[in-house]
Amino acid sequence: MKKYRVNVQGMTCSGCEQHVSVALDNIGAKNVEVDFRKGEALFELPNDVEVGTAKQAIVEAKYQPGEVEEIHPLVKVNLGNEGDYDYIIIGSGGAAFSSAIEAVGYGAKVAMIERGTVGGTCVNIGCVPSKTLLRAGEINHLAKNNPFIGLHTSASDVDLALLVKQKNELVSQLRNEKYVNLIDAYGFELIKGEAKFVNEITVEVNGKQITAKRFLIATGASPSVPTIPGLTEVDYLTSTSLLELKKVPKRLAVIGSGYIGLELGQLFHNLGAEVTLIQRSERLLKEYDPEISEAITKALTEQGINLVTGATYESIEQDGDIKKVHVEINGKKRIIEAEQLLVATGRKPNTESLNLQAAGVTVGSLGEIVIDEYSKTTNSRIYAAGDVTLGPQFVYVAAYQGGIAARNAIGGLNRKINLKVVPGVTFTTPSIATVGLTEQQAKEKGFKIKTSVLSLDAIPRALVNRETTGVFKLVADAKTLKVLGVHIVAENAGEVIYAATLAVKFGLTVEDLRETLAPYLTMAEGLKLAAITFDKDVSKLSCCAV
Template sequence: MSTHFDAIIVGAGQAGPSLAGRLTEAGKTVALVERKFFGGTCVNTGCTPTKAMVASAYAIHTARRGAEYGMTTGAVSVDFDRVMARKDKIRLDSRSSVEKWLKGMKNCTIFEGHAQFEGPREMRIGDEEISGERIFLNVGGRAAVPDLPGINDIPYFTNSSLMELDHLPRHLVIIGGSYIGLEFAQMFRRFGSDVTVIEKGPRLISREDPEVSDAICAILEKEGIHIRLDAECIRFAKQADGIAAGVDCTSGAPEVVGSDVLLATGRRPNTDDLCLDKAGVKTGERGYIEVDDVLRTNVPHIFAMGDCNGRGVFTHTAYNDFEIVAANLLDNDPRRVSDRIQAYALYIDPPLGRAGMTESEARKSGRKLLIGTRPMTRVARAVEKGKTEGFMKVIVDADTEEILGAAILGTGGDEAIHSVLDVMYAKKPYTTIKRAMHIHPTVTELIPTVLGDLSPAT
């Protein structure tokens, strides 16, 4: 006997629980299905635990620099078990909070198990059969494991399994020089591990402008992290003293021997075991569910939110997916995915805050550009904090005076970038913020100065 609901939500990540809340408040009956941990990637293996570990690494690094600030201490040691215990408490508290909220939600029935389609409106969770007028997929993603030679002959970690690490690696070899890999690289170096990052491409985080990549590389190398670029043939083999990673780089030793390996080579959606074919839902080549500008699939009553739709890979894009769906279905507010401006951060120290286009993307658009930059050595707040690595850059359309994008690599960059982002959303010219009076001493106060020093791109 199948139980019918107004809505079925599959997945308790960032979008699912909030949508359940809005739908039940609107008087709808909701079934929410979660097969593993409430809170999804962010709470369990992503933002929450990793940023807790980043905070520990930052505190340890600052303590080591104490003498620079006039603080006298003894030798700084790391209790890795306590680092992990702190991380676990924070993520478990967050997970429990989401679970308690959902299980106390009126008109919301929780099913704990794996959901699969039986038809366009029908789903099975174990022995349970349910159906829904609308179905919302919020199933997230997981680490992609590349088919590299020798990968099945060695133990390795992904960003998820690394959260259960019970020892501090002697030498952590990280495959992948992008956002996830670099955050772990700096974190574990500060905990005391030797760290080597192996990147197949010619530079780190290739989606960023070259000067951003170069500056980040310099920051990490200054802390003793080994960077191996142009690794054309990555392969693995067990050795008596660890794991050998062959790199075949254009320079340096042909292999790196480490104690532990972390694969940080991208993500893939959790869509391969939903039986989407039984519902007629289309996916692209990489398994992402195809959606339109309001996150509706090709089957009109089925929607996809979060990492599984390929329209964003961040917690904030997943939550914005919920807002778009709720606005259209419940508020008569025609919000669209295409309305949002790309924005994200890389949480190394100092962080990178990004909004809109890179300079490379802006140049490809064929627009006439104005560009302003300023090194963090000329930002009083950064000098006072003893953190002068990085720079600020803002890109403007010379004809419309529209801000096209910005990068702030430096202390507070992940917060200061929102000053630019909000002006972009307001669709105001750059002169709006150029004429603003900001508080001194802050990082944000230099954004008007950068905009006052714009010059034509050559």
């Protein structure tokens, strides 16, 4: 018997699954699994039945078969025999812990190697510390700039040292609860030290060589620093060191305005600093739809953040405590001065010290580990997951990949990584959330599309909040009206995007959104209103009218 996976177009419901399943059963296929949401069928065929016969059966059932893949089962690890460990994980972040917990469930003897602080980027220097400080900054900003007449609020100077102390206490608590304490709870071993491959089954840590049947590399990424003349001679900050400042600077300049630069720049603006964001491209978030870029640009400008776009960096120098960034914009020279300088120009994978060539593991042009759709590297014994692969830089993606890696590496399964529908959130105020295809991406994939763009001033929740700078945008297939992408700039956009993610993942249509009841005076109602906007002017509807 041979096992196959075939893409099937045209399925829209569980009844379609049954039709395809019966068609395959009739030609002798075994262990048939059909999923209309994924648009695929899994089945086994006797060696004397050609896969073309299966494709023809699907055609006769009135569906369209696409690419066919023969699935070769991975070799399941023979646990508990030779070697020191069944599974060694290098790194201790979200991908590492997810993978360790999954592998222990198979009965594997697991070791985790960590050269620094247990917990990885998210809990220690990323999501948790930045988001708790962002909330503090938002409260401080609202205290000084609330939009309601009759409310008299104010804020004094920020004691950043106390805020950072409180932030560090939260980080310590969550690190222990969500990482350190789980080591004993699940029964795997933590080895402190730096791992370096000796060969494809051996790493050296603290001068000792240890072996394993399978490995996972989950070493994450760290701030990337661009090559700008003079930068290395300046006392600049990264996203890590900025979060340890004990005093709010009078002026902060930020090189780069991706999600890290936007979040941390706005944080310090809200804490009282004069902030200037500097970037090379002509518009913020150029990979997003223009309406999203325009909305967040308007919001930040209204708040008083200085935006410098289209800049060419010439040099950086330090004069006493003042950093000077020399740029050229449209042929004109300009110097931007600040007490503190944040470099937020992306992240680089942590692979330099691993000696990967000794293990036969290939890296890409940026040092990222190259993996296949099963999370496997060019060495079949070694897997990789999370930011070290330079996939989507989200802890939930890393954890998902880590779980897949363990199922394949230890369980011998053939689970593919599926990152077709990944929501992303930038925690500015208003926040930015996106899932699925942008308008441009949809066109590049050959879709004929329809779009709906709804300003936040048409959404009742925004009106009562008195915060109406923002936008909802839906991208849909013009033929089927399936929702291909949703892009939002609004308060609580990160909460709304989960519903949008379900819509994109499960092929809901614009009509599905229209016909689904949405609670009034929630930001999530914006999804329904944006769907109605495809063919109606919502400004001419009564409250809750459809």
